[in-house]
Amino acid sequence: MMKPFLKYVIGVIPKIKCKRPYSSTCMPEFDIHYYCNPKNAPEIENNIKIRKGVGDLGRVLDMYKVFKVTIPSNDLYPSVKNDFFKEISLLPNKTHPAVINNDDVQVMHEINKKRDFSDHKPLEFSEITRRMNLVRTDKLGNTCGHKSYYFLSELAELEEALIKYTVRKLVDSNFQFVSVPDILPSTVLENCGMSINTDRTQIYCLDSVHHGPDLCLSGTAEMSLAGLLMNSHHHAKDLPMKLAAVSRCYRAETSNVIEERGIYRVHQFTKVEMFIATTSDQSENMLEYIRKTQEDLFTPLGFNMRVLDMPPHELGAPAYRKYDIEAWMPGRNNYGEISSCSNCTDYQSRRLNIKYTDGEETSYVHTLNGTACAVPRMLIALLETHQDPKGKIFIPEVLQPYINGKKYITKNNLVPELKLLKVKR
Template sequence: MLSSLMYKTSLSIRSYFLRLYSSVPLPDIDVDYYCNVENTMEIIENIKKRKGVGNINRVLETYNIFKQTSPNDKSYFTIRENLFKELSTLPNKTHPSVKEYKEDPRLVRELNKKRDFGSYVPLEFGEITRRLNLMRTDKLGQTCGHKSYYFLGELAELEEALIKYTVCSLLKKNFNLVSVPDILPSNVLQSCGMMVNNDRTQIYSLDPLHHGPDLYLSGTAEMSLAGLLMNTVHQKQDLPLKLAAVSRCYRAETSNLIEERGIYRVHQFTKVEMFAVTTPEQSEEMLEYLQKTEEELFSPLGFHMKVLDMPPHELGAPAYRKYDIEAWMPGRNNYGEVSSCSNCTDYQSRRLHIKYIDKSKLMYVHTLNGTACAIPRMLIALIETHQDLKGKILIPEILQPFMNGKKYITKNTSIPELKLLKIKK
């Protein structure tokens, strides 16, 4: 087997690699590109711009060792596993027009004007909801703990209204609604680009003693939707495929930044996610479509926002290009990210083996994702923008049919305000 390696130089690295080990279910990462030394400097530069994730030199060292190792060698499987582990840490390529961006994103456009409050100083979301008894975030240790919340009364109704409005809008655009699981194995999470079992993990793991090994809470429906399509083959004429899902999202990450106080960054929240599967020729157009869909969803809600084309260091490992939408939050006197959409090209499909048939040839699809509605941050932008000087909150007209025709949110009196009692010993 080893000697055959020496004379098969006419085969590409990738084709020989796959033919030799096609029986092993491993990610089909493009070794023809990554293990070609002619591309090394380009890959190194991309890694630098993408927060230094991955090490191409280690990939090449491991690859050279692997080529010289016989399958009968005791270390063969360990070396093979290490090779794919190193390959899997490398980031996706970066869109050519984004490569030249420095630290700051490029402003694409602004939508809606900032509301003029005159001499009135707008209140923050936390203060508004405290005064109106619409939310609880304190003293929740007996239930859901730090970075959690209860929405009460009409604020809970507004959450449901946002979900219904978003889902109805996506269905009109011919998205297929999917109900997804929130518990996934690590291979699906890692194949989507989520970090598991390291110092910077974003994911909650379930106790293996009680729930079985290798189970995690999903951070976004994107991963469940990608997992649904794992090991599938699609007809070219059936693409693009547009999916949507409503799910709870679980994030172990925390933040001490003052800009991310309150419910801006929490451990669990509800989100409506868009997910698309395309041919390589369709994916750039689909990214623009997802971004335009986000604008069409958010513009009628009345808050000011700006669309940003993100620089390489903000893309994460899977994305080839990413747009963010930041909403103006007047109570905070700052912008906050409320949505993003990404083109991941074949980063996820190669790891999950999602393919399509093109003239009898199997090709890897491109996958894309976009946030249609992330509830906590959307509520911050809405409540702070539409607060009334007299203490009420205007409900945007487009959401009123989803709240039984209500035009305003007022103080909640049906659920008692939280009062802390001192118990004598």
């Protein structure tokens, strides 16, 4: 019997106290004492190098000399401040000492054994779903184009079962769920560490002429949840604050890599995301907590996976440390990433002005995020692992209560296969 959901949501998220209303003139409070201290230059330069990121420390230090002179009257020189802050914002977060010398991925451990397919050759997801008429990824006409999909019949039900299962597990772990917007100001995305309007951006930006300036589609609920806490102040006793959301995620990224074919990398998909704001001395433990939560979520689903400690060059600019979990996809004969979790320390909170008070001391919170369920890749792992040569898919026991007790997915005969007709214009 499902517990009432609303009681977990209403009244449990502390009221957010804004120290000041959001304004485009609000400037982040970067750790200038660290980044602009010449004694730290070798460490910072090395960090930029091993992270393979952008950022020019020499330019930051040169601009800081000008910025210091204008501080007493910086309101008269907004361009100086803007230029300096823009340049320093390009520098990546620090890197955890335990991984700073790692040149490659470190496998921490494996979970579940690989299924034995000695009796038959496993099929790849696209072939399984083609035979069972469960997915439509081509011949979409004018509907949604390249890198899109329809889930049909029981596969659409399995998607909903995955989401409901994940939500229930997180609610039972005292995560507070938030329904989030998918359209955000570009400043929120940039302050979370995303690049906007660059050659390699993953972000869809709306047409400013018709839809208003500086609006973007969210790539993950992490951005919306971080934006919810923007310009807020908390008490240490109320932390950690554990939030989660189900949202659509929009990614402009494309790939021609054969391992990322089909629905592995798409332009929009559903994801359940975890987000935690905590004190500085708790964040490393909270990263381990998120990783353990992910392992507890995925283990009962029955596919083999490995947990990875990622090297510096695999860290995005906000991340201090990151773990990935890859699932074995037997039809592809390869591992594929199904989740990640990151400790961003105060990289995002300094940009978003999220603080906490502990006694007499005020500090910036540390933010962490983690994938609880990215639907397309989870479905690839599930169908390829639990396929049956007789043409059905076994549903893991933990998901069966969320899909009307069904034990198997069978061929879809309800939604007809698509047939294109030639229309003379």
